[in-house]
Amino acid sequence: MHEMGVAAEVRRIARQSVADRGPGRITCVRLAVGDLAAIEPELLKYAWEALVEGTPEAGATLEVDWRPATQTCRICGDLPGRAPGTWLRLCPRCDGVLSVTGGDDLDVLQVVFEEEDPVEREAQGGER
Ligand SMILES: [Zn+2]
16 A cells, blocks of 8 residues: 555654653644545555554654646647546646646654653754
């Protein structure tokens, strides 16, 4: 499952992000997922839950911030409607070439975590 690999990468990034700021436990990761990223949000959440079960991240939620892509005709400017997951090559009105804007996001936007022990973090020198 493609989503499992993405979930594992998201966890790696989230862990690194928390490690950079001191000991902590991830509680929520917010991810931007674009229309063109070939990710099914529900499958990704399912993969995430399976991945973190029984790990220090267990219970951490994955929130998906969906970023749609839009298609525009360069000739008539029309925005032909399309069914989700389908893409048109040419404008249905004038046969102009359609351009696609946005929707290629796959970024970790935010990692929320609880500090495990702020006092201990200070004692360790507390980078950042
Ligand atoms: Zn057109």
